Amino acid sequence: MALYNWMFARKHGGQFILRIEDTDRKRSVPGATEAIMEALRWMGLDWDEGPDIGGPYGPYVQSQRAELYRQWADWLVEQGHAYKCFCTPEELAARREAQKESGGGHGYDRHCRNLTPEEIAEREADGLSYVVRFAAPLEGETVIPDVIRGDITVPNKQITDAVLLKSDGLPTYHLANVVDDHFMEISHILRADEWISSAPLHLNLYEAFGWEPPVYAHLPLVLNPSGKGKLSKRTQAFDDDGREVLVKVEEFRDAGYYPPALNNFLANVGWSFGDDREVFPIEEAVPRFRLEDINPAPTRLPYDKLDWLTGQWIQEMDPLTVAQAVKPYLDAQGHEVSPETLLLLTPALQVRLKKFTDAEEFLQFLWEDDAPLTADQLSHAKLPPEAAMTALQQARDYLATAEPFDAETIGAELPRIGEAATLNGKAGPFLGMLRRAVTRQAVSPPLYESIVALGRARTIDRLDQAIALLETEADRTTESG
RNA sequence: GCCCCAUUCGUCUAGUGGCCCAGGACGCGGCCCUCUCAAGGCCGAAACAGGGGUUCGAGUCCCCUAUGGGGCACCA
Numbered sequence: 001m002a003l004y005n006w007m008f009a010r011k012h013g014g015q016f017i018l019r020i021e022d023t024d025r026k027r028s029v030p031g032a033t034e035a036i037m038e039a040l041r042w043m044g045l046d047w048d049e050g051p052d053i054g055g056p057y058g059p060y061v062q063s064q065r066a067e068l069y070r071q072w073a074d075w076l077v078e079q080g081h082a083y084k085c086f087c088t089p090e091e092l093a094a095r096r097e098a099q100k101e102s103g104g105g106h107g108y109d110r111h112c113r114n115l116t117p118e119e120i121a122e123r124e125a126d127g128l129s130y131v132v133r134f135a136a137p138l139e140g141e142t143v144i145p146d147v148i149r150g151d152i153t154v155p156n157k158q159i160t161d162a163v164l165l166k167s168d169g170l171p172t173y174h175l176a177n178v179v180d181d182h183f184m185e186i187s188h189i190l191r192a193d194e195w196i197s198s199a200p201l202h203l204n205l206y207e208a209f210g211w212e213p214p215v216y217a218h219l220p221l222v223l224n225p226s227g228k229g230k231l232s233k234r235t236q237a238f239d240d241d242g243r244e245v246l247v248k249v250e251e252f253r254d255a256g257y258y259p260p261a262l263n264n265f266l267a268n269v270g271w272s273f274g275d276d277r278e279v280f281p282i283e284e285a286v287p288r289f290r291l292e293d294i295n296p297a298p299t300r301l302p303y304d305k306l307d308w309l310t311g312q313w314i315q316e317m318d319p320l321t322v323a324q325a326v327k328p329y330l331d332a333q334g335h336e337v338s339p340e341t342l343l344l345l346t347p348a349l350q351v352r353l354k355k356f357t358d359a360e361e362f363l364q365f366l367w368e369d370d371a372p373l374t375a376d377q378l379s380h381a382k383l384p385p386e387a388a389m390t391a392l393q394q395a396r397d398y399l400a401t402a403e404p405f406d407a408e409t410i411g412a413e414l415p416r417i418g419e420a421a422t423l424n425g426k427a428g429p430f431l432g433m434l435r436r437a438v439t440r441q442a443v444s445p446p447l448y449e450s451i452v453a454l455g456r457a458r459t460i461d462r463l464d465q466a467i468a469l470l471e472t473e474a475d476r477t478t479e480s481g
Numbered sequence: 482g483c484c485c486c487a488u489u490c491g492u493c494u495a496g497u498g499g500c501c502c503a504g505g506a507c508g509c510g511g512c513c514c515u516c517u518c519a520a521g522g523c524c525g526a527a528a529c530a531g532g533g534g535u536u537c538g539a540g541u542c543c544c545c546u547a548u549g550g551g552g553c554a555c556c557a
Contacts, residue, residue, distance in 0.1 A: 431516035
C-alpha cells in the first residue's frame with residue numbers, strides 16, 4: 001500500500017508524507033515508528049515529509065497534535081455537528097448485546113444525541129467522563145467518488161454516530177485523519193478496501209467542517225494465501241499446506257529477499273505493467289502507474305512468483321553485488337568463506353538462487369568436511385568398479401599437480417579421464433561420481449568451480465578418502481565372491 | 482442480521498461491445514540441452530461463477546442468484 005502511494009506521488013511529482021497514527025494508547029508499541037521507517041528505507045521508498053525530517057505541516061506524529069483535534073472537536077460541538085456522549089462502555093456493550101438479540105439496528109443507539117443543555121451541564125458537574133460523537137445525517141445518502149470503483153452510494157441510516165474524541169482526549173482515526181488530511185493539504189487518499197465503510201463518515205465530516213474532501217481510491221485487500229480473511233500484520237498467516245507465510249517487510253528481509261524484486265512483485269499485485277512484461281524496475285513502472293488501472297478485486301500474494309522474480313533479479317545482477325549481498329547472510333549463519341572463494345562461485349550461484357539465504361545450501365560442501373560418504377553413492381551402472389577406481393586415482397594424481405589450479409584448466413583435463421573410463425565414452429558418469437566424492441553432495445555447484453573453491457589440499461584429501469572407501473569395498477567383494 | 486465491495490486458468494493478471502473458439506506470468510507436466518541442481522529453449526494441460534435481459538453482436542453494459550471478502554469498537 002505504501003508502495004502504491006509512493007508510486008502515485010512520484011509519478012505526479014507530489015509529496016509522499018509519512019505520518020504516524022498513534023492515537024491508541026493501548027496499542028502503541030515503543031520503537032514502532034522506527035521499525036516502520038526502517039522498513040520503508042529498506043524498500044527504498046523515501047518520504048518527503050515525516051517525523052524524522054519534518055516538513056511544513058508538522059508535527060507528523062498524531063499524539064503530538066492532540067490539541068488541534070480537541071479544538072476542532074469542540075468546534076463541531078458548538079456548531080451542532082457533534083455532541084457529548086456520557087454512556088459508559090458497559091452500558092454500550094449491554095445495549096449492543098440487546099440489539100443483536102432483537103436482530104434490529106446496528107451501531108450506537110444515539111442515546112445521548114438529544115440531551116438538553118441542562119442534562120449535559122448536570123453530567124459534567126457530576127464529573128462524568130464523556131466522548132464526542134459525530135451527529136451523522138439521519139436521512140438521505142452519501143456518495144463516495146472512488147477512482148478505482150466509481151461512485152459508491154451508502155444510505156445515511158447506515159452511518160453511525162462515531163466517536164471522534166475519546167474520553168482520554170485523544171481523537172479516533174476518523175477525526176485525526178480528516179483534520180490532518182485537510183491541514184496537511186492531502187490531495188489523494190489511497191487506502192485499503194476495509195476503509196470503504198467508514199468513508200461516508202469521513203465525507204460527512206468534511207461537509208460539516210466545510211472543507212474540500214480529497215480524492216479517494218480504495219485499494220484491493222490482500223487476503224490470506226488460503227483465501228480466508230485478510231492478511232494482517234498483527235497475526236500469523238499460513239498457506240494451504242499449513243506453512244507460515246511472510247507478511248512483514250522485515251520478515252522478507254531476514255528471509256533473504258531483495259528490495260527491488262520485492263517492489264517489482266508488489267507492483268504486480270493489483271496492477272500490471274502492461275506489454276506482458278513481468279520483470280521491471282519500479283522506476284520504470286512509475287510513469288505508467290495510474291490509479292484507474294488498479295484491479296479492485298481482493299487478492300492473495302503469489303509467493304511462488306516472488307521466488308521466481310527474485311531469481312530473475314539476482315541473475316541479472318553483477319557477481320560482485322551478489323557476493324556482497326550474500327555475505328552478511330552467510331556470516332549470520334556462522335559460515336566463513338573467503339571473498340575470493342565466494343566470488344569464484346558467485347556466477348554459478350546466481351543462476352540458482354531464489355533468495356540470498358539459499359546460498360548456504362549450495363555452498364554446504366565447503367564446510368561439511370565430515371559429511372558421510374558411502375560406496376553406493378559413488379557407484380554408477382556405466383562405470384565398472386575397476387575403471388572407476390583407476391579414473392579416480394588418475395584424477396587425484398592430476399589434481400595434485402595441475403597448474404594453474406583453475407576451473408578452466410582442470411575442466412579441460414578431467415573429462416578426458418572420464419571418457420576413457422566409461423563404457424560409452426562419455427565423461428558424464430565419471431564426473432558425477434567425482435562430484436560426489438569431492439563435494440559429498442548429490443547436488444552441488446558445478447564441479448570444476450567447486451574443486452577450485454575447495455582448494456587443492458582438501459580436494460586431494462577427500463579423493464583419498466573416496467579411493468580408500470572403494471578399495472575396502474573391492475576387498476569385500478573379492479572375499480565374498 | 483444489516484450495509485458495502487468484489488467475482489477471467491490452481492495463483493497473479495491482460496481484456497473497457499466485434500481484433501477473444503480469451504493473451505501473458507508463476508506453478509504444474511513433457512521434450513531438448515546437460516557432470517548434479519539450476520538456468521535456458523520448445524511443447525502442453527488449465528479460466529470468462531450461474532441465470533436472465535440489452536444489442537445485429539457480450540468476458541466487456543443492466544438485473545437477480547450464488548460465492549468470497551470487508552464493515553457495523555472510546556482499533557487503525
